[in-house]
Amino acid sequence: MRKVIFLFLIACNSKGYSSENEKFLLNRYIDSTRANAIVYASQLAAPSIVSITVLTKEVVEEYPPFLDPFWKEIIPPSYSIRTVQSLGSGIVITSDGYVITNEHVVGDNPDSILITFPNAEQYVAKLIYKDAKLDLALLKINSNRKDFPYAKLGNSDELMVGEWAIAIGNPLAFYLENTEPTITAGIISAIGRSVKGKGDREYRNMIQTDAAINPGNSGGALVNVKGEVIGVNTFIFSQSGGFEGIGFAIPINTVKKFFNEVIKFGKLREAFIGIDVQPLTNEIKKALGYNGNLGVLVSSSYDSQIKEGDIILKVNDKEIKNVGDWHNLTYFLVPDDILKIELFRNGKIYSFELKPKEVIYDEYKSDFGIKWTINNPLIAQKFSLKTIKGILVLEVFQNSLAEYIGIKKGDVILKMNGIDINNKNDFEKVLEIVKSKRYIDITIDRFGQKLYLRSYL
Known part of the structure; x- marks a missing residue:
């Protein structure tokens, strides 16, 4: 600012003051400041940020208009199929047309997906x-083009x-109607x-921003002043339904790992280290002889x-302050990740x-009416279980004995009729025993709470 003012004074002194000179210099200064880093x-x-239109068919119940609710209990509805349109944003990340967006933008079973570029070009x-x-979610534009505009990805x-x-x-x-993105x-x-998040979804390591994010922004880009994508805009906190200054984006490094896994293996190879942790209290620190704060x-x-x-204490040189x-x-x-762990044990620091x-x-099905697998520490970590024992219920079949008794998906069966269940043989053996009994007793773990179920056969 000082430099600009100095030049302005020199110009005035050399030519003499005039309103024309002042207007010319002021306009030139304003023009030079308009094209800032955000503009660039x-x-x-x-050019790499696209609009995504998703069409999904859904079955809808229909009753005659103005039908009294009483008759809805008696008269069966008619059914029709309607097409639901939803909109979101996406980021083209390769020149051959791979697009990143949010899973909730594409939904469960999209019937068609349309990509619209800022220049109004459209592709399926x-x-x-x-x-x-x-x-x-990863999308691929149906085209042989190899010159799509694509985003430069940063380092979150x-x-x-x-x-x-x-x-x-x-x-x-x-x-x-304008296809240009909003900035x-x-x-x-x-x-x-x-x-x-909703259901089992839990967002981790998110970027928080006060850049305005509104409905339709999901799947769009969060960009730094270098023009590099640093995150995928995902959701907002709002009491009014509009933006209130708290938006969240998935870090682009998470997106890179997701993309590389899917391109190389066709899926995510989820991996776990089988370690559970808990907060470090002052009593525990004293008992273990540890005086640090991490x-x-x-x-x-x-x-x-x-x-x-x-x-x-640390993972990959990053301090661990809490759970x-x-x-x-x-x-x-x-599976390709390597975690460098620094820890305290018996008064010494170790690295692993x-x-x-x-x-x-392996997944198994039984006449009992469930799909199940054997529980272990890795399974427990993957499904956020509170125990490493028993067998995990992956699915409960309709109209089965398991459904009748009250077994639910995610339950861990620990015992049946007093017999511990820890492997396939245990489960098959106890099912044979149950057939000769008039009742079945089951001990389960449901989200860390032990429940006892009994049913007479």
Whole structure:
């Protein structure tokens, strides 16, 4: 600013003051400041941000209009099929037309997906893979083109709280005829946020921003001032339904890992390390002779290198201050990952390298009416179970004995008629015994709570 003012004064002194000179110099200064870093970053990224239109067919119950609710209990409805349209945003990440968006944008069973570029070009796309846990989906444009505009991906591990953040997407696209994306700016408000989503979905390590994000922005880009995509805009916190300054984006490094896994293996190879942790209290620290402020306590471990009672201090050189930090660094692992663990044990600091194990398990079906698998520490971690014993119920079949008794998906069967169930033979043996009895007793673990079920046969 000082330099500009100095030049302005020199110009006035050399030519003499006039309103024309002042207007000319002021306009030139304003023009030079309009094209700032946000403008340049937006121009770099915007061509690769697309609008996504998803059409899905659904069956709808229909009754005659003005029918009294009483008659709805007697008169069966008619059924019709209607097409539901939903809109979101996406990011083209390769020149041959791979597109990243949110899983909730494409839904469960999309019938058609249409991609619209900012220049109004439209293409049909197909769903390659989606993952509800990560809320990510990969699409591929149906075209032989190899020159699609695509985004440059940044490094979300290098983000700084307070740096500029630019949200690019297609909010409220139902009402806007212009295909150009909408651009809003703010800052990175926080990093490493964890938020409980709907159902089993849990968002981890999220980027928080106050750049305005509105309906239709889901799947769009969060961009830094270099024009690099640093996150995928996903959801907002709002009491009014509109934006209130709290938006969240999935870090782009999570997206990169997701994309690489799907392209190479056709799926996500989920892997786990079989370690459970709990908060480190002052009483526990005193008992273990630890005086530091970092760390979480290992409560159970499937890995022989890590023992119960160890205090984990760092993972990949990142400090672990609480259980949330631990889950942020371990919630999305693949078999190729390597975790460098620094821990405290018996007054000394130790370092280990852990390689996550892919969870591969056999599924069984039984006449009892369930699909199930044998529980173990890796299964328990994958499904967030509170026990490593018993067998896990993966599915309960309709009109089966299991459904009648009250067994639910996610239950862990620990005992049947007083017999511990820990493997396939145990389960098959006890089912044979039950056939000769007039009753069945089952002890289950349901979300950490032990329940006792009895039914007479």
